Amino acid sequence: MIVTDKISNVRNIIKEQKLSGKKIGLVPTMGYLHEGHLSLVRIAKKHSDFVAVSIFVNPIQFGPNEDFDRYPRDLERDLKLLEKEGCDLVFAPSVEEMYPSELLTTVNVDKITEKLCGAFRPGHFKGVTTVVAKLFNIFTPDIAVFGQKDAQQVAVIKKMVEDLNFPVEIIKAPIVRESDGLAMSSRNVYLNPEERKAALILSKSLKEAEKLLLNGERNANTIIKKVNEVLNSEPLCKVQYVSCVHPDTLEDLTYIKDKALIAIACFIGTTRLIDNLLWGENI
Numbered sequence: 001m002i003v004t005d006k007i008s009n010v011r012n013i014i015k016e017q018k019l020s021g022k023k024i025g026l027v028p029t030m031g032y033l034h035e036g037h038l039s040l041v042r043i044a045k046k047h048s049d050f051v052a053v054s055i056f057v058n059p060i061q062f063g064p065n066e067d068f069d070r071y072p073r074d075l076e077r078d079l080k081l082l083e084k085e086g087c088d089l090v091f092a093p094s095v096e097e098m099y100p101s102e103l104l105t106t107v108n109v110d111k112i113t114e115k116l117c118g119a120f121r122p123g124h125f126k127g128v129t130t131v132v133a134k135l136f137n138i139f140t141p142d143i144a145v146f147g148q149k150d151a152q153q154v155a156v157i158k159k160m161v162e163d164l165n166f167p168v169e170i171i172k173a174p175i176v177r178e179s180d181g182l183a184m185s186s187r188n189v190y191l192n193p194e195e196r197k198a199a200l201i202l203s204k205s206l207k208e209a210e211k212l213l214l215n216g217e218r219n220a221n222t223i224i225k226k227v228n229e230v231l232n233s234e235p236l237c238k239v240q241y242v243s244c245v246h247p248d249t250l251e252d253l254t255y256i257k258d259k260a261l262i263a264i265a266c267f268i269g270t271t272r273l274i275d276n277l278l279w280g281e282n283i
């Protein structure tokens, strides 16, 4: 496994691999890896011949009052995990390598970034699409894998790729959960034992939504109401949003015809967690 913090090295390595006919797969991450990230690497390996992982806690996608400074980092451990998975290349740049001078050019996807998480994290998705566009230009991957846990992020990146003709195929990876149902997230380490128990309410509320859907309920408001009820039954949980949207367009649904995304964001204590249920689409 090659590890580098330099863009020029990545470019040279990828050029060589492409010349020898290899299909390049990219998995962008912010590190502090867990099984969710590793599942993305496994999916990338299935769809490509040379798998690269980027590890970069991207400052421009964090708001001024968010957790950029305290975001968990452990590069040594991440590298061991990636080596075991058979990852070929890790790019772990410094902030200076990625942003050597004042950033005057950004990539922004309009409209669909203004709702769900975007409504509560102004500028967040502009930071994500800008860094992902940079990573796509650095790696020129044939495929890139993103987790369905960040459902809005995948929809936004797919739209960016479509609108700007990036020659890359975006692959969605299913949510990986702890055995008790909590969606894996690097931010789960912020939870104390009491909060960790309370955090189960997110996946529980989505299970209730799934039950309604399986019983034939198609009214989005009925489902949203039920999910809110379950979330509010947990005293440590403060709901930020519960939405029922189309998974690709992120348009609000009133009636569920085929596909739907039930997306939620909650604070458990001071930790903001997201989760979702994708209905009617097999990934």
Ligand SMILES: Nc1ncnc2c1ncn2[C@@H]1O[C@H](COP(=O)(O)OP(=O)(O)OP(=O)(O)O)[C@@H](O)[C@H]1O
Binding pocket: 028, 029, 030, 031, 036, 037, 039, 040, 145, 146, 147, 148, 149, 150, 173, 174, 175, 176, 177, 183, 184, 185, 186, 187, 188
């Ligand atoms: N539980 C999960 N299942 C599947 N994919 C995941 C999971 N958690 C994260 N990912 C995906 O891994 C990629 C990198 O995400 P990131 O490094 O932000 O991890 P994270 O655990 O989601 O961290 P955060 O605490 O910021 O939410 C993203 O495409 C994200 O959707």
Ligand SMILES: CC(C)(CO)[C@@H](O)C(=O)[O-]
Binding pocket: 028, 029, 030, 056, 058, 061, 128, 131, 132, 150, 153
């Ligand atoms: C896609 C990403 C690596 C961009 O910084 C980040 O938003 C993440 O980890 O999901």
Ligand code: BAL
Binding pocket: 061, 062, 150, 153
């Ligand atoms: N997993 C999305 C990155 C973020 O929360 O900033």
